[in-house]
Amino acid sequence: MSPQVSNTVVNLPGKSAEELRAFLESLGEKGYRGAQIYHAIYAERKFDFAAMMNLPAALRERLARESAIMLPQIVRRHRSSDGTVRYVLAIGDGQPANIETVFMPEENRQTICISTQAGCAVDCRFCLTATLGLMRNLTAGEIVGEVLVVLDDNRDALKPQTNIVLMGQGEPLLNYDAVMAALRILLDPKGVAIAPRHAALSTSGIIPGIERLAKEKVRPNLAISLNASSNEQRDQIMPINRKYPLEKLLDACRKYPLRPREWLLFEYVLLGGFNDSPEDARRVVRLLANIRAKVNLIPWNPGVLPYERPDRAGVEEFQHILIEKGVPCFIRDSRGQDVMAACGQLALAAMAEETAQSSKTDGFSSW
Numbered sequence: 001m002s003p004q005v006s007n008t009v010v011n012l013p014g015k016s017a018e019e020l021r022a023f024l025e026s027l028g029e030k031g032y033r034g035a036q037i038y039h040a041i042y043a044e045r046k047f048d049f050a051a052m053m054n055l056p057a058a059l060r061e062r063l064a065r066e067s068a069i070m071l072p073q074i075v076r077r078h079r080s081s082d083g084t085v086r087y088v089l090a091i092g093d094g095q096p097a098n099i100e101t102v103f104m105p106e107e108n109r110q111t112i113c114i115s116t117q118a119g120c121a122v123d124c125r126f127c128l129t130a131t132l133g134l135m136r137n138l139t140a141g142e143i144v145g146e147v148l149v150v151l152d153d154n155r156d157a158l159k160p161q162t163n164i165v166l167m168g169q170g171e172p173l174l175n176y177d178a179v180m181a182a183l184r185i186l187l188d189p190k191g192v193a194i195a196p197r198h199a200a201l202s203t204s205g206i207i208p209g210i211e212r213l214a215k216e217k218v219r220p221n222l223a224i225s226l227n228a229s230s231n232e233q234r235d236q237i238m239p240i241n242r243k244y245p246l247e248k249l250l251d252a253c254r255k256y257p258l259r260p261r262e263w264l265l266f267e268y269v270l271l272g273g274f275n276d277s278p279e280d281a282r283r284v285v286r287l288l289a290n291i292r293a294k295v296n297l298i299p300w301n302p303g304v305l306p307y308e309r310p311d312r313a314g315v316e317e318f319q320h321i322l323i324e325k326g327v328p329c330f331i332r333d334s335r336g337q338d339v340m341a342a343c344g345q346l347a348l349a350a351m352a353e354e355t356a357q358s359s360k361t362d363g364f365s366s367w
């Protein structure tokens with residue numbers, strides 16, 4: 001698992017079953033060996049050709065010379081008091097960068113929050129990832145690699161069900177092709193085998209990406225980072241709203257072909273005194289009319305950015321107004337796993353941690 005791979009060898013993670021078949025055939029081998037390698041890397045998490053005992057010894061040796069299984073490398077782990085582990089991972093392949101991935105254990109399952117870009121260009125004002133700007137897109141192999149590395153690092157404690165959420169660094173729909181190539185492997189029953197209903201992609205509202213996703217045969221659940229009840233408000237905290245304003249975004253949501261029992265999830269970061277009034281709640285109800293929607297309210301946890309914590313009674317009133325009008329609504333407090341409930345919150349946790357120069361912020365500790 002070297003972080004760098006020479007130009008003369010082919011890195012295999014991120015390759016589809018068809019691409020692995022073609023690669024093996026290009027070596028003059030039988031194509032079905034590609035399916036064996038696909039299964040070994042993604043389903044069995046074997047990252048060393050020597051462990052692929054169903055391959056002939058000569059092929060294992062040749063693959064070790066002419067290809068590689070290069071995965072992100074763990075630079076640091078930070079553990080929350082509730083068991084959440086936030087990883088800093090180094091990705092290489094010519095343009096080295098650090099990204100963040102989070103492992104959240106629960107009683108019967110684990111959820112992995114993954115990044116899709118190093119940094120982000122979308123510039124949401126409540127998000128510290130935005131301050132990094134976009135460094136680069138992740139490749140499909142790096143995105144799949146985040147999940148493989150984190151599953152492997154927790155292999156002795158895994159529960160039967162794995163969820164993935166694309167809510168880490170980056171706007172997934174601005175790296176569409178790599179994200180979908182990764183998801184096809186992650187959601188493939190012969191690959192990493194995560195059930196599509198256990199996967200969610202969060203977007204700031206990139207309408208062309210939403211329209212493309214609507215046409216995918218296999219796709220994750222869709223979450224929209226809403227965070228405002230009017231265009232005036234959203235323009236201030238999410239400049240992307242000027243390009244894709246609320247009425248057009250919600251029109252795309254209304255046209256999104258939901259399957260039976262599927263919902264659109266709307267994330268709403270409550271910023272005290274900015275977007276958390278009862279009138280905001282009533283406007284959100286009107287915005288979401290005729291959409292099969294659930295809302296996650298995420299009360300802001302003050303840190304280095306100039307926003308206030310919302311009043312608790314006001315948060316509950318906001319929730320009550322939505323529920324009363326028939327919109328399922330949940331409060332996700334920003335602790336441990338919940339600090340990642342909206343995209344961009346990973347970098348927030350990291351920066352808050354560094355600013356405090358202690359491991360206590362957000363309940364994380366290094367180990």
Ligand code: SF4
Pocket residue numbers: 120121122123124127128129130168169170171203204342343344345
């Ligand atoms: S909240 Fe998400 S889309 Fe917005 S800047 Fe942060 S990472 Fe990018």
